[in-house]
Amino acid sequence: MDYAALIDHTILAPQATKEQVKQLCGEAMEYGFHSVCVNSSFVYYCAQLLKDSHIKVCTVIGFPLGAMSTAGKVAEAEQAMADGASELDMVIHVGMIKSGDWEYVKQDISSVVEAARGKAAVKVILETCLLTEQEKTQACRVCRECGADFVKTSTGFSKGGATAEDVALMRRTVGPEMGVKASGGIRSLEDAKAMVEAGANRLGTSSGAAIVKAQE
Template sequence: MTAMAEKIDHTLLKPQATREQITKLCNEAIEYKFKAVCVNPCQVPAAAGLLQGTGVTVCTVIGFPLGANTTKIKCAEAAQAVADGAGEVDMVINIGAVKDGNWEYVQSDIAAVVQTVKGKALVKVILETCLLTDEEKRQACRACVAAQADFVKTSTGFAGGGATVEDVRLMRECVGQAIRIKASGGIGSYETAAAMVKAGADRLGTSSGVAIMRGMTSDSQY
């Protein structure tokens, strides 16, 4: 397994994703030894069955893509995902609460999901950076650390903007080594993937995992 493959969450979150496409995604993840596949909650049981014993983790999304579900629903969704075989959950932050500056709610929303799956799954918190100011990104990162999330993540890919090197750097400066960072959205080539890793990303969410691996050369750093 290459170092780059270990960072990739091979992703298919389109609403029209079929069972055949999920099977292809999982088979590619096995072939390239990606860290995880990321699929919608209804696809978790199928992916878990296909990936059992392969070493590839099943990841799913919670409160996706708006983040506007109630905390109780996010927790129920996360619990169901774990029961179905997910080992990681990527939850969307409550963006409206961020804009309101209601940081107590933001943190408690994250913490509730973290506690729901504690010891069973990692939690990555999606900030949707394209909708936030730099100060809101910093405050949101602090809330993720305080809530004991495992990762802070840039984007859903559904809000008109994805990961940027600048945002990854800002997030790394804010969280230090307290938690990990996942860059997601618009990562379509090896060069872009490598730039995100260099900026501080520990994990990459991308539907272009195969293209990224094929774009590597013998002297690639990762």
Template sequence: MEWNRSTLARTIDHTLLKPDARAEAIRTLCEEAVRHHFYSVCVHSGWVAYCREQLQGSDVRISAVCGFPHGANGSEVKAYEAAQSVKWGAAEIDMVLPIGMLLDHRFTEVEADIQQVVAAVEGQAVVKVILETGYLNSELVRAGCRLAEQAGAGFVKTSTGFGPGGATAEVVRLMRESVSSSMGVKASGGVRDAATAIAMLEAGATRIGTSSGIAIVSGLQGMEDY
């Protein structure tokens, strides 16, 4: 695919998940997303209603994280948070699966956890399942992807940005191979420039999660191949 500022921008979830983020920073995030035509802003659930106010009249969606960043919340808690985020204005939910359960090979429980969140927002929001791949071997990456798809999620996502490692082209390719073509793959964690973003997309990602969206689309200038 030929990438330009417009096509690249529409793959980006413009992200601010720092615990010390304040209203001014969230407002700036929204303004930047509108100005650069990013796909969505990605924020904590407590900021969703504020983002909806800031984004009124634009086509920028809101992605809300859920069970973030450890995935260890009870399934009912995650489902409630997801449902509330949708009520406040989120169109997408980026949930963290229960990482410890996946590491323990408790696959039935992992799938049930994801299913509860999917059911809580069914018909209202797309669910992206964060695997936190830095903790996982290839077998468990494949398993996590399979469980997410079986549970009805719309995306699998590499990482939170708060765990070990981040997105790599290798793990994105593995995730792409582990799900059907109807599933999205989101690369998140350490994607800070245009070359890295394009490498992720060419490996099979369909969405990029980053706090460096402006640097990515600005960096496309001067990349002669694109």
């Protein structure tokens, strides 16, 4: 298993500096990660640093709360793609799930998926630590219906991160064709193995270098 190829090498802290983002891109090239995942203001900078590599630029949309308006999410997505992002990790609207307003949730996801069609992959962050098992299952179904490319566990900014149990539930629900990204609290090779064994085919982590070194 080539774990490096599964990793979205991530820095999303509000205090992240340009120097730290530059270091992130350097590590991604050194270790052969799938992408770097940064806040949208850093997309253009990363795209320039990585333009001669195969490393993709991933960014987050409506992050970390998911409560931004749909129009705001679409605008952020469109600007990020114009700046060079080819993967968009959008946060689902947890409050609308809790309200039972699944039509809003569908429209929110569909709008970003439609904006990204043919230009970028869309991963929908469920923030599983805030949802019931029934809500997680329904959210996965909605993401699949809307044409999202991946479901993703967590932002890493709420009260919990990825668990193997949630990854397994998500994989069972979306089936083998759709992507499942585990993110939040993946810090070791053992964590990475557990997520992949549960069904994840992408890993979001800021500990990619440590994971790859442990594998070596």
